[in-house]
Amino acid sequence: GDSVTQMEGPVTLSEEAFLTINCTYTATGYPSLFWYVQYPGEGLQLLLKATKADDKGSNKGFEATYRKETTSFHLEKGSVQVSDSAVYFCALTSQGAQKLVFGQGTRLTINP
Amino acid sequence: DGGITQSPKYLFRKEGQNVTLSCEQNLNHDAMYWYRQDPGQGLRLIYYSQIVNDFQKGDIAEGYSVSREKKESFPLTVTSAQKNPTAFYLCASSTGQSHTEAFFGQGTRLTVV
Numbered sequence: 639g640d641s642v643t644q645m646e647g648p649v650t651l652s653e654e655a656f657l658t659i660n661c662t663y664t665a666t667g668y669p670s671l672f673w674y675v676q677y678p679g680e681g682l683q684l685l686l687k688a689t690k691a692d693d694k695g696s697n698k699g700f701e702a703t704y705r706k707e708t709t710s711f712h713l714e715k716g717s718v719q720v721s722d723s724a725v726y727f728c729a730l731t732s733q734g735a736q737k738l739v740f741g742q743g744t745r746l747t748i749n750p
Numbered sequence: 751d752g753g754i755t756q757s758p759k760y761l762f763r764k765e766g767q768n769v770t771l772s773c774e775q776n777l778n779h780d781a782m783y784w785y786r787q788d789p790g791q792g793l794r795l796i797y798y799s800q801i802v803n804d805f806q807k808g809d810i811a812e813g814y815s816v817s818r819e820k821k822e823s824f825p826l827t828v829t830s831a832q833k834n835p836t837a838f839y840l841c842a843s844s845t846g847q848s849h850t851e852a853f854f855g856q857g858t859r860l861t862v863v
Contacts, residue, residue, distance in 0.1 A: 670849040681854035742792040
C-alpha cells in the first residue's frame with residue numbers, strides 16, 4: 639500500500655540555520671504530495687503541495703520539489719525562525735484516491 | 751469565515767461511556783475524514799465519507815462509529831469498545847477530487863479516566 643517515510647526527529651536548530659526535512663514515499667501511479675504544519679494544540683495547516691513530477695511547491699520561505707526518480711519530497715528553508723517551531727507532516731494522495739496518507743511527523747525546534 | 755469546526759476542544763469521559771465528537775464544515779466539501787493522533791505519532795485514519803449517507807472504514811475503525819446524514823456534518827462516536835480512546839482527534843474535509851488538499855479542524859483532545 640501507499641506509505642510516507644519522514645526523517646526521524648526531533649530536529650533542533652539555531653535561528654537562521656538551513657533546514658532540510660527528508661520525505662520519501664511509496665505509491666502507485668502519480669501521487670500528489672503535501673507538507674502540512676501543526677502548531678502546538680492545533681490542527682494541521684497546509685504548507686505547500688506539488689501535483690506532478692518536477693513541480694516545486696513553496697510558501698513562507700519553505701520549498702519542496704517533487705522528485706519522481708528518487709520518490710522524494712524533501713522540505714527546505716534557507717533561514718529558519720523561532721516561529722517555525724512546529725511539527726511537520728509529509729503526506730500524499732494516490733492517483734484516484736481521496737484520502738491522505740501521512741508520514742509520522744517531524745518535530746522542529748528553533749532556538750534563538 | 752469558511753472552515754471546519756470541531757467541538758469541544760477538550761473532552762473528559764469516564765471509562766465505559768460512549769462519547770460523540772462534533773465536526774461541522776461550511777466549505778461545501780463532499781469528502782470528510784476523521785484521524786486519530788497519538789503523542790509522537792503520525793495521523794491514522796479512522797473513517798472517511800465521500801458523499802452523504804455513505805462512509806468507509808479507515809485503518810483503525812474498531813471501537814468507533816460515524817454517520818453522514820448531512821453534507822456539513824460528520825460526527826464521530828468513540829464507543830466503550832475502543833480499548834485506548836485517549837488521544838487527539840482531527841476532522842478534515844476536501845472536495846474529494848484527485849490532487850486536492852484536505853482542510854483540518856482545530857482538533858478535540860479526548861481524555862478517558
